Amino acid sequence: MLRAADLSALPHAVDANPVNPAFQAMQLFRRPDVARAAMRRWGGIAGMLKKVGPVSCGAAFVASQ
Numbered sequence: 876m877l878r879a880a881d882l883s884a885l886p887h888a889v890d891a892n893p894v895n896p897a898f899q900a901m902q903l904f905r906r907p908d909v910a911r912a913a914m915r916r917w918g919g920i921a922g923m924l925k926k927v928g929p930v931s932c933g934a935a936f937v938a939s940q
Contacts, residue, residue: 881912 885908892898910923917923
């Protein structure tokens with residue numbers, strides 16, 4: 876799981892919460908940016924796959940690159 880500190884420097888869009896507009900707005904990140912942040916945190920693809928597992932959608936995306 877990435878921490879807020881891992882995501883704070885990434886570009887993102889802000890959109891209203893579709894469940895209830897009174898809830899906190901969503902931060903929408905691009906998948907490749909999040910995958911790169913995960914690889915930085917866990918030291919590359921091998922460390923990331925060890926942490927999140929190969930079944931994760933993000934890990935499968937990175938592994939296919």
